[in-house]
Amino acid sequence: MVQDSIKCPKCGETIKLSQAISGDIEREISKRYEEMAIGREKELREKLKREMRDGMMSEIKDLRSQIEEKAKLLDEAGRQELDLRKRQRELEERERSMRLEMERVLDSERRKIAEKVSVDLEESHRLKDAQKEKQLADMRRQIEDLKRRSEQGSQKMQGEILELELEEALRKEFPFDAIDPIAPGTKGGDILQTVKTQSGRDCGKILWETKRTKNWSDSWIQKLKNDQRDVKADMAVLVSEALPEGLRQFREISGVWVTDISSALSLSLALRVVLNQVARERALQCGKKEKAEMIYDYLTGTEFKNRIEGIVEAFKLMKEDLDTERRSMERVWSKREKQIQQVILNIAGMHGDLEGLAGPSLPAVRSLELPESSG
Numbered sequence: 001m002v003q004d005s006i007k008c009p010k011c012g013e014t015i016k017l018s019q020a021i022s023g024d025i026e027r028e029i030s031k032r033y034e035e036m037a038i039g040r041e042k043e044l045r046e047k048l049k050r051e052m053r054d055g056m057m058s059e060i061k062d063l064r065s066q067i068e069e070k071a072k073l074l075d076e077a078g079r080q081e082l083d084l085r086k087r088q089r090e091l092e093e094r095e096r097s098m099r100l101e102m103e104r105v106l107d108s109e110r111r112k113i114a115e116k117v118s119v120d121l122e123e124s125h126r127l128k129d130a131q132k133e134k135q136l137a138d139m140r141r142q143i144e145d146l147k148r149r150s151e152q153g154s155q156k157m158q159g160e161i162l163e164l165e166l167e168e169a170l171r172k173e174f175p176f177d178a179i180d181p182i183a184p185g186t187k188g189g190d191i192l193q194t195v196k197t198q199s200g201r202d203c204g205k206i207l208w209e210t211k212r213t214k215n216w217s218d219s220w221i222q223k224l225k226n227d228q229r230d231v232k233a234d235m236a237v238l239v240s241e242a243l244p245e246g247l248r249q250f251r252e253i254s255g256v257w258v259t260d261i262s263s264a265l266s267l268s269l270a271l272r273v274v275l276n277q278v279a280r281e282r283a284l285q286c287g288k289k290e291k292a293e294m295i296y297d298y299l300t301g302t303e304f305k306n307r308i309e310g311i312v313e314a315f316k317l318m319k320e321d322l323d324t325e326r327r328s329m330e331r332v333w334s335k336r337e338k339q340i341q342q343v344i345l346n347i348a349g350m351h352g353d354l355e356g357l358a359g360p361s362l363p364a365v366r367s368l369e370l371p372e373s374s375g
Helices: 017-125 129-173 219-231 264-284 289-299 302-361
Strands: 005-007 014-016 178-181 191-196 202-211 235-240 250-253 256-259
Touching: 017 129, 017 302, 129 178, 129 191, 129 202, 129 264, 191 264, 202 219, 202 264, 219 235, 219 256, 235 264, 250 302, 256 264, 264 289, 264 302
Parallel strands: 202 235, 235 256
Antiparallel strands: 005 014, 178 191, 191 202, 250 256
């Protein structure tokens, strides 16, 4: 017969065998459930930690990419600022040199006039009293003559300064071209520019004449055309402070380009481009009369004039944009630098918060750490 009860060794109470087995099973199930719960909790913690680590790595990578992009923009802005400041210093230095040279020339002319007037006055005091009235009249005529000579000398000096400025600008802008000044008193204008390619091939010649007077003279056109024929130049340009009535900036008049001082360099860029194109076409179609006639028609036609005007206007707009950009960029740079500094501070603070939460498991960001001590 199977025993269906047992006696408790501690209390001596009789316990049914089915009840004892049921209690053991419940304890075993409870133990296993507790172990499964602990394992599940551990698995969930690991999964949550991995998800947090992956999310933080992705966010840090994105932030690092933003920082690198901001740094590139800041470097580019710095290079642009250095370039603009360099150009500004060059312009200021050139302006100071020109003013200094003008003051020297003016002082020299004043001293010469003062010395001559002083000599004339001393000489007049030695004349007899009977000739005083006549001497006074002679002195008045001499003073008027000196004034006229001074004005003529000033105009001549201004014209020479304009010629030197144009010569220097052409040399600086076109280092491959031959810029040859024409000696004063010699026929042939003021400057002869031989347009060349980088390989040294001649593309044509431009004859420059400068005028710095108050009034315009139509006779300048014919004189420059005669000089153009004498030096066998392809084009002739008259740079004048005074322009014909109704003319602004530049225009072709009777085969001669007339321009104001500020548009001279822009016009030279356009003419040089055309001479290069014509020379290239001439080299490709050498000996063909039809092509030569087409080129001549193009140079003397409206299309060529419109292209020149378009090129010069584009250069003037580029210069205006550069001046505007130079004034505005300083304000933009200062604002952008503050924004970048704020982003870096926020990123460093956020990384510190995450490191406090995640502990050593958070990957280190080298750019946000303190530099290691050399000792």
